[in-house]
Amino acid sequence: MSEITQKTYMLNMGPQHPAMHGVVRLILELRGETIVDAEAEIGYLHRAFEKHAENETWNNVVPWTDRLNYVSPLINNVGYAMAVEKLAGIEVPERGQYIRVIACEISRITDHLTCIGASSMELGAFTVFLYMIKAREYLYQLVDHLTGARITTAFTRVGGVKGDLPPDFAEKFHAIAKEVRTAVAESGALLTRNRIFMDRMEGTGVISKEDAIAYGITGPFLRSTGVPYDVRRAHPYGIYGKLDFEIPVGTTGDNYDRYLCRMAEIEQSLRLVEQCLEQIPAGKHSLEPKEIKYAYEIQDAGKHGDTALLAKYAAKVDQTLAGMSKDDQPNTRVLDRKITLPAKETTYGNIEGLMNHFELVMWSWGVRIPPSETYFAVEGGNGELGFDIVSDGGDGPYRVRCRPPCLFPMAALKKLLVGGQIADIIPTFGSVNMIAGELDR
Amino acid sequence: MPLENDTVPAGVMTTQLDAALGWARKYSIFQYPFVTACCGMEYMSTAASHYDMDRFGAGFPRFSPRQADVLMVVGTISHKIAPVLRRIYDQMAEPKWVVAFGVCTCTGGFYNNYSTVQGIDTIIPVDLYIPGCPPRPETVIQGLTLLQEKIEKTKGQFR
Amino acid sequence: MSDPLRGERREAPASSNHDELSKLKAEGYNMLVDMTAVDYLPQGKKPRFDVIYRLMKLDAATGSDMGRIELHCAVDELPVLKSVKDLYPNADWLEREVWDMFGVKFTDRPGIKRLLMYEEFSGHALRKDYPIAKRQPLIGPKSGDKAGSPSFNILHPTITGE
Numbered sequence: 001m002s003e004i005t006q007k008t009y010m011l012n013m014g015p016q017h018p019a020m021h022g023v024v025r026l027i028l029e030l031r032g033e034t035i036v037d038a039e040a041e042i043g044y045l046h047r048a049f050e051k052h053a054e055n056e057t058w059n060n061v062v063p064w065t066d067r068l069n070y071v072s073p074l075i076n077n078v079g080y081a082m083a084v085e086k087l088a089g090i091e092v093p094e095r096g097q098y099i100r101v102i103a104c105e106i107s108r109i110t111d112h113l114t115c116i117g118a119s120s121m122e123l124g125a126f127t128v129f130l131y132m133i134k135a136r137e138y139l140y141q142l143v144d145h146l147t148g149a150r151i152t153t154a155f156t157r158v159g160g161v162k163g164d165l166p167p168d169f170a171e172k173f174h175a176i177a178k179e180v181r182t183a184v185a186e187s188g189a190l191l192t193r194n195r196i197f198m199d200r201m202e203g204t205g206v207i208s209k210e211d212a213i214a215y216g217i218t219g220p221f222l223r224s225t226g227v228p229y230d231v232r233r234a235h236p237y238g239i240y241g242k243l244d245f246e247i248p249v250g251t252t253g254d255n256y257d258r259y260l261c262r263m264a265e266i267e268q269s270l271r272l273v274e275q276c277l278e279q280i281p282a283g284k285h286s287l288e289p290k291e292i293k294y295a296y297e298i299q300d301a302g303k304h305g306d307t308a309l310l311a312k313y314a315a316k317v318d319q320t321l322a323g324m325s326k327d328d329q330p331n332t333r334v335l336d337r338k339i340t341l342p343a344k345e346t347t348y349g350n351i352e353g354l355m356n357h358f359e360l361v362m363w364s365w366g367v368r369i370p371p372s373e374t375y376f377a378v379e380g381g382n383g384e385l386g387f388d389i390v391s392d393g394g395d396g397p398y399r400v401r402c403r404p405p406c407l408f409p410m411a412a413l414k415k416l417l418v419g420g421q422i423a424d425i426i427p428t429f430g431s432v433n434m435i436a437g438e439l440d441r
Numbered sequence: 442m443p444l445e446n447d448t449v450p451a452g453v454m455t456t457q458l459d460a461a462l463g464w465a466r467k468y469s470i471f472q473y474p475f476v477t478a479c480c481g482m483e484y485m486s487t488a489a490s491h492y493d494m495d496r497f498g499a500g501f502p503r504f505s506p507r508q509a510d511v512l513m514v515v516g517t518i519s520h521k522i523a524p525v526l527r528r529i530y531d532q533m534a535e536p537k538w539v540v541a542f543g544v545c546t547c548t549g550g551f552y553n554n555y556s557t558v559q560g561i562d563t564i565i566p567v568d569l570y571i572p573g574c575p576p577r578p579e580t581v582i583q584g585l586t587l588l589q590e591k592i593e594k595t596k597g598q599f600r
Numbered sequence: 601m602s603d604p605l606r607g608e609r610r611e612a613p614a615s616s617n618h619d620e621l622s623k624l625k626a627e628g629y630n631m632l633v634d635m636t637a638v639d640y641l642p643q644g645k646k647p648r649f650d651v652i653y654r655l656m657k658l659d660a661a662t663g664s665d666m667g668r669i670e671l672h673c674a675v676d677e678l679p680v681l682k683s684v685k686d687l688y689p690n691a692d693w694l695e696r697e698v699w700d701m702f703g704v705k706f707t708d709r710p711g712i713k714r715l716l717m718y719e720e721f722s723g724h725a726l727r728k729d730y731p732i733a734k735r736q737p738l739i740g741p742k743s744g745d746k747a748g749s750p751s752f753n754i755l756h757p758t759i760t761g762e
Contacts, residue, residue: 016525018502025648044522045477048732050726093568114482133486140486151575152575213631214630227658228662242506260737374603375670376605388634401638401650411689412689437479521718527739555730
């Protein structure tokens with residue numbers, strides 16, 4: 001009988017997946033069902049974020065950062081804004097910092113909900129997907145109420161946030177937190193002790209502590225191996241030092257631990273927002289009660305030259321300009337003429353305000369940051385999201401580098417997949433939570 | 442007598458058949474979601490229980506181009522993935538429609554750079570443009586109803 | 601020194617990047633957090649690129665950051681940098697990205713592949729002299745006709761470079 005030779009089979013899990021993960025190509029070498037070698041090819045969503053950031057002004061880069069990790073856009077906004085403020089030495093008022101933390105944690109919840117929902121759907125648990133997306137929908141409506149947009153919010157500015165919390169934010173949040181907790185509890189009941197789920201997730205995609213550190217992996221991935229590294233704890237930024245939260249840590253570094261870490265982190269993020277809403281310093285306040293006039297009336301009076309009495313009026317502006325009145329600004333933005341747009345009453349009411357507004361908005365004028373270089377990291381949904389910003393004193397950044405936290409688990413994919421079977425790719429890839437916007441920038 | 446007066450007015454059987462086919466096709470859309478970027482999040486929201494595409498008949502994504510009839514291109518298309526998109530479009534069987542979901546697929550969005558296709562209609566013919574960055578689910582549903590009207594009116598000839 | 605996220609800033613000549621990094625790894629810097637480059641062409645600096653390695657000492661038991669350091673290597677177009685992927689495995693992809701975006705070559709990686717752009721792309725995108733809107737599409741009608749018109753040529757690779 002002739003020799004039976006064994007050859008390996010090359011399988012291409014092409015750039016277009018049925019799974020909702022986005023565009024990544026996996027080239028697998030298989031022997032039967034076992035994976036002998038794996039290689040990932042990325043770059044299918046390269047949208048030149050870093051190049052665009054060089055061609056925009058400091059505040060204009062914020063919408064581009066939204067689209068980096070698009071499941072937790074507010075974290076990217078905050079990370080970039082804080083990096084620029086570190087460069088310029090700007091200190092944001094306390095209420096503005098609390099609002100940023102609230103926005104970050106809500107974004108983190110949506111990130112984990114989407115990750116768990118999408119990866120459970122791929123394992124066949126379609127119900128969990130619907131529950132998670134329902135919870136996420138409530139959060140999107142809350143974000144819409146806060147910022148004006150559901151996903152791509154562009155909420156932060158250099159020196160603060162766009163606007164103050166709406167008056168009924170706290171009640172809305174508490175109602176939604178109950179819904180989110182219910183959805184997470186129901187999904188947990190369906191998945192956590194489920195035989196099929198545990199069989200597929202336990203023992204697959206295992207990575208050791210040393211390997212994870214060697215590959216530069218951070219975030220829930222690293223925490224599932226047992227290393228309790230969280231940028232919010234290691235380098236507290238904003239007001240995280242005043243808040244109390246736990247860091248869920250796994251033991252074995254497999255997919256099941258990552259799932260449990262993420263579920264626990266949702267609960268921690270909800271706790272963080274609740275603490276923020278208790279501790280947040282007072283919001284809109286008036287030293288004396290102001291009469292409200294429509295903005296065009298203030299404008300007309302200003303143009304006429306009747307500016308003497310304008311100081312006692314508060315402008316009622318269009319809702320897209322909400323957050324720009326004198327009441328909103330003292331607490332949410334740093335009140336530096338060279339950085340923050342003036343309040344609408346000033347812009348419409350006197351010529352200095354108008355000129356200030358124009359100078360901040362015109363190209364080649366605007367916000368200026370002294371020439372230097374810095375690195376700042378926040379805890380993103382996937383790990384340490386770092387921004388390395390170089391300024392040359394111009395009206396925009398000279399170079400913005402975004403350190404994508406999900407690039408490193410993708411680089412380690414070979415270690416995660418080799419030796420396993422094809423069916424293990426799905427839960428592993430789902431728990432990597434690869435977001436192509438961040439991976440390819 | 443001239444022949445035209447004798448014959449049945451212009452193809453009443455074929456117009457009835459077209460109407461029936463149009464009605465059947467528009468309420469059973471098998472979409473192929475070519476999801477790349479942030480618009481995918483709004484696509485998930487539209488497909489999930491709150492906004493529910495399923496009540497329009499469009500709820501069942503077919504993950505093979507051979508079995509799908511509407512190619513929904515969701516999210517930015519870069520030049521690296523453009524040949525893949527073209528191949529998938531070619532693999533779909535007639536009748537097929539293409540939806541450009543999100544402004545990146547309509548015109549390139551604000552990504553006017555070296556790696557983004559400035560509108561997928563430079564590569565494949567598009568039937569419906571849904572602008573927005575990302576479009577709200579209500580916009581998507583309005584687009585779907587417009588697509589349904591278009592599908593209904595498509596007669597026997599296909600590209 | 602006072603900045604915990606950046607740590608100490610060190611400079612090293614580009615030809616000894618591997619030695620410096622192995623020394624740092626021996627000192628306990630076990631994670632390569634990031635590696636990137638900055639192009640200083642408009643400022644006229646020679647050498648043109650500044651390659652930055654960011655390292656961190658992570659204590660695996662307590663998860664605390666024991667110290668960070670950043671190493672700057674100024675390099676030109678000539679390949680003098682040695683690859684450090686034997687020290688830190690994630691440097692493989694990070695170096696591919698630096699090659700792809702800046703064109704910084706590594707002496708012991710002759711067959712280095714691009715990471716983010718397609719192989720047929722000519723040029724290095726993040727260099728300051730690469731215009732942002734210069735496209736080199738892989739497919740598409742050369743004349744700019746809309747798809748569906750009779751002259752549209754399917755899957756005809758065009759590298760127009762305009």
